[in-house]
Amino acid sequence: MSEHKDLKSVNEKMRSLMARTTHGRDDFEDLVIVPLFAVVVALVFGALIMLATAVDIPTIGRSFVALAVGSVGSLSAWSETLTAAVPLVLAGLGLGLGFRAGLFNIGAEGQLLMGGLAAVIAGFSLDFLPMVIHLPLTLLIGAAVGAGYAAIAGILKATTGAHEVISTIMLNLISFELLNWLLRQPWIQREGRSDPISKSVPDSARLPQLLDWISPNFRLHAGVFVMLLAVAFIWWLLFRSKVGFAFRTSGENPSAANYAGMKASLVIVLAMATAGALAGLAGAAQITGVLGRASPGFSAGIGFDAIAVALLGRSHPVGILFAGILFGGLEAGGRQMQVDAGVSIDLIGIIQALIIVFIAAPLLVRAIFPWGFRRSSKKEDAA
Amino acid sequence: MDVELRGITKRFGSVVANDNVNLTIRAGEVLGLLGENGAGKSTMMNMLSGLYSPDEGQILVDGKPVEFDGPGDGIEAGIGMVHQHFMLVPVFTVAENVVLGVEPTGKMGYLDMKRARRQVEEINEKYGLHVPPDELIEELSVGIQQRVEILKVLFRSADVLILDEPTAVLTPQEVHEFFGIVNTLKEAGKAIVFITHKLHEILEISDRVSVLRQGRITGEGYPKDLTEADLAEMMVGRPVSFTTAKNTATPGRTMLELEGVSMLDETDDRVLDNVSITVRSGEVVGVAGVQGNGQTELVEAITGLERIASGKITFDGENISHASVRERHKMGMAHIPEDRHKSGMVDSFTIAENMVLNNYYAPEYSKGWAIDWQKVAETAARYCVDFDVRTPSVFLPGGSLSGGNQQKMVVARELERETKLVVASQPTRGVDVGSIEYIHERLIGSRDEGDGVLIVSSELDEVLGLSDRIYVMYDGRIVAEFDNTDGKADRNTVGLAMAGSFGEDAA
Structure with a gap:
């Protein structure tokens, strides 16, 4: 160690250390190329399945055209795609954040239901408020109730070690039945109805339609801005904030987090609550933007699809945004497919599932498309 | 059996892991192979076991050139490797682990465990290993597990044994016993390559020493002519x-x-x-x-x-x-933890992130609720320069550093603070x-x-x-x-x- 380090050379060395290096290629492969190929392979397999079920080739061609047209082929298609993407992305963000913190939260569906239900109640019972207060408050209450519901699983894990996979699945079941029961209570149930359906949310708590001046069929609502804000916020939270650093450390190496003085129980409860808030917000956005009222099972499996979205998006907020839009597009296009080509929308479910299979098996994708990747992606051991 | 490496060169991309290496391994002799982490020891041994093939040069077994194409070829030729990290099934017995992959079978593929057990006993006897063949691996101490690994390569009739940092996991008492076994093997005519970076062990056990630095052989000799200081200088390239x-x-x-x-x-x-x-x-x-x-x-x-x-x-x-x-x-209070991988660092985090692992909340790195990553990167770069952490960038994952540099990173983080x-x-x-x-x-x-x-x-x-x-x-x-x-x-x-x-x- 030299005593008189030349200040200039030290500065130069520091500057070069600060220069970013190009190790991004691997990230790029993982984040973009693998998912891209996975989608292509899944579509090809989808076609093969249609062939196997005796669908003729022209129909298969027609159905893929319908899928493309119905998802991105027109303004109305884009409106449907984005409308479907909003709750998927919101709930997916929460799940992705949980994954980053090492929590496998299966409970987005229940948190979404509870958040949506809370939004309905806040919607019809606070109808004396002006819209500028009523709408944000409704969304906020939805998020808060979702957070609280998820926090139950977090607290159970932090205090007793109960595994979040089990407890969130059970909390899902509780939420389904709780919803059914509540929808029959006179203070929630719509007047004059015997089936379980809630009162409607008044306009002052509805997310404004964005494209209804073109056609009343365009369902796209202001929730899309909420979604974009949430993406930006979660990105900041994960990669810029102190709390996010603790989340990520706990997820990557719990014993390092312990060493660094991060409180494991606090991280668990906070991460669960944040995830629940996003799922609750997804429910509230779906209620105030699309549905306007609650009915049994109004979540329609969004909370489960969001798990796939979070995985496809590699738990990265931007990845989740694109994954959510893709899944939204598949849903919108799938409906078109059913109409135009008579192919069942269940096929879309199969394609979505196949995408996840291929994402979960990146080596398989690499094996199918060897030319898409740098040859020696195997870790080079120069030791 | 004698093995010779002649003019071996191995490159990984632009990195030359082995550069024109010549090495002779002789029967009935312990060759000490010394080198810092990343000097190219493992690459060289992986070529002997068939995992890699050399870009240039030849491997000769008893004077005849051989070509290894896959991981099985080394042991086929009689070169066995005992890895630093054991590859044993914890819930299997010693005998089951030893025969795994080369099980003696009877008619119709019937697994002849009796014969397996007997063969294990024979080797046990011959080399004084004293391993209980019917114990489960998980019941055994680390020292005994290591002997099971040795048993495995002997069972596959290896004449050359490569021992990769075998003493790293042993207590001083176990090291002593282990050296006894190495000597028995040597006397039985086996050729032994003993890889380590502990200098006194090399001097104690080996008959001949080769030192590797940056992929090249930088020193050779006999322990009786060498001191620890000589070896260290060959290894590091300057007096230590x-x-x-x-x-x-x-x-x-x-x-x-x-x-x-x-x-x-x-x-x-x-x-x-x-x-x-x-x-x-x-x-x-x-x-x-x-x-x-x-x-x-x-x-x-x-x-x-x-x-x-x-x-x-x-x-x-x-x-x-x-x-x-x-x-x-x-x-x-600064704390340098005993196991950096377990708790001192996060492998996938960048060096910059690791440099503030337990200090990220400090006011000097804060912008409100956020972390000032620019400031963190500057600090990390300064720490890297001060503590001689060798890396091209502070934005690379901490796990990409060599062991010594990882530890210097942890030590830098703990000592640079006001403590x-x-x-x-x-x-x-x-x-x-x-x-x-x-x-x-x-x-x-x-x-x-x-x-x-x-x-x-x-x-x-x-x-x-x-x-x-x-x-x-x-x-x-x-x-x-x-x-x-x-x-x-x-x-x-x-x-x-x-x-x-x-x-x-x-x-």
Whole structure:
């Protein structure tokens, strides 16, 4: 160690250390190329399945055209795609954040239901408020109730070690039945109805339609801005904030987090609550933007699809945004497919599932498309 | 069987891992292969076992050139490798593990375990391995498990045994027994390659030494002509000092005091038993002891990772018996953890992120609720320069660094901060000679700046070389205390106390 380090050379060395290096290629492969190929392979397999079920080739061609047209082929298609993407992305963000913190939260569906239900109640019972207060408050209450519901699983894990996979699945079941029961209570149930359906949310708590001046069929609502804000916020939270650093450390190496003085129980409860808030917000956005009222099972499996979205998006907020839009597009296009080509929308479910299979098996994708990747992606051991 | 590497070159992209290497391995001889982490030892041995094939040069077995195409080819040719990390099935017996993959079978593929057992017994007998063939692997100590690995390659009739850092996982007693086995194998005519970066072991066990640096053979010779200093210089490329230069300590106020501290484990066993120690500012206090005698728990008690059952811990005059990890950290306690991979760093995080792992919340890195990553990167770059952490960028994952550089990263993070007390647990484990020297200098530097330094190490030489005062731990208790001002503690006496004989003798 030299005593008189030349200040200039030290500065130069520091500057070069600060220069970013190009190790991004691997990230790029993982984040973009693998998912891209996975989608292509899944579509090809989808076609093969249609062939196997005796669908003729022209129909298969027609159905893929319908899928493309119905998802991105027109303004109305884009409106449907984005409308479907909003709750998927919101709930997916929460799940992705949980994954980053090492929590496998299966409970987005229940948190979404509870958040949506809370939004309905806040919607019809606070109808004396002006819209500028009523709408944000409704969304906020939805998020808060979702957070609280998820926090139950977090607290159970932090205090007793109960595994979040089990407890969130059970909390899902509780939420389904709780919803059914509540929808029959006179203070929630719509007047004059015997089936379980809630009162409607008044306009002052509805997310404004964005494209209804073109056609009343365009369902796209202001929730899309909420979604974009949430993406930006979660990105900041994960990669810029102190709390996010603790989340990520706990997820990557719990014993390092312990060493660094991060409180494991606090991280668990906070991460669960944040995830629940996003799922609750997804429910509230779906209620105030699309549905306007609650009915049994109004979540329609969004909370489960969001798990796939979070995985496809590699738990990265931007990845989740694109994954959510893709899944939204598949849903919108799938409906078109059913109409135009008579192919069942269940096929879309199969394609979505196949995408996840291929994402979960990146080596398989690499094996199918060897030319898409740098040859020696195997870790080079120069030791 | 003799093996010769002739002009072997192996490249990975632009990195030359082996550069025109010549090496001869002879039957009935132990060849010591020495080199820092990343010098190219593993690459070379992986070519011998068939995992890689060389870009240039030849491998000759008994004078005849051979070509290895796959991982199985090495053992086929009689070259067996015992890896540092064991590859055993914990719930299988010794015999089952040994025959795994080459099971002796009877008619219709019937698994002939009787024959397998007998063959294992024969090898056991022949080389004096003393491995119980019917025990489950998970029931055996690390030292015995290692012998099972040796049994495995012998069972596959290997004549050349490559032992990759075999002593890293062994206690001093086990090392002694292990050397006995190596000698038996040698006498039976086996050729042995002994890879390590512990110099005294090379001198003790090998018949011939080759030193590798940056992919090249930089030195060869016979142990009788060489000293540790010679070897270290060949390895690092410059003279290395083993004794850290330091002045006599000038201890000041009491920085850390433990009074009758006890700790229980999950089964209510006493893992710390009435431990009382003091560390004053400006002195290095060493804790010696064979691993597993409560040192880990002692560090956990001091740093707040585990709660204590009774007793009192005082840090710079304040009672911290029940303070949290972070509170102690904020008060100026630095902690170099014993296992950097387990808790000291996050492999996938960048070097910059790792540099603030436990300090990310500090005001100087804060912008409100956010972390000022620009500031963090600047600090990390400065730490890298100051502590000679060799990396092209602070934005690379910490896991991409070599072991020595990872440890320097952890040490830099802990020592660059304003501290009053440094708790260093196994500060140089798995670190190459050059980095060890550097880390030792820095620890003494902290002492000279007025910190109290507590060093816990299972390397007795490390404790003796650095400490001004030494405690010896045995079975969760402090059994002896030695004054080591100017290195006056006697190595043998300390060693005896480590073995637990001190307490009885004194009584």
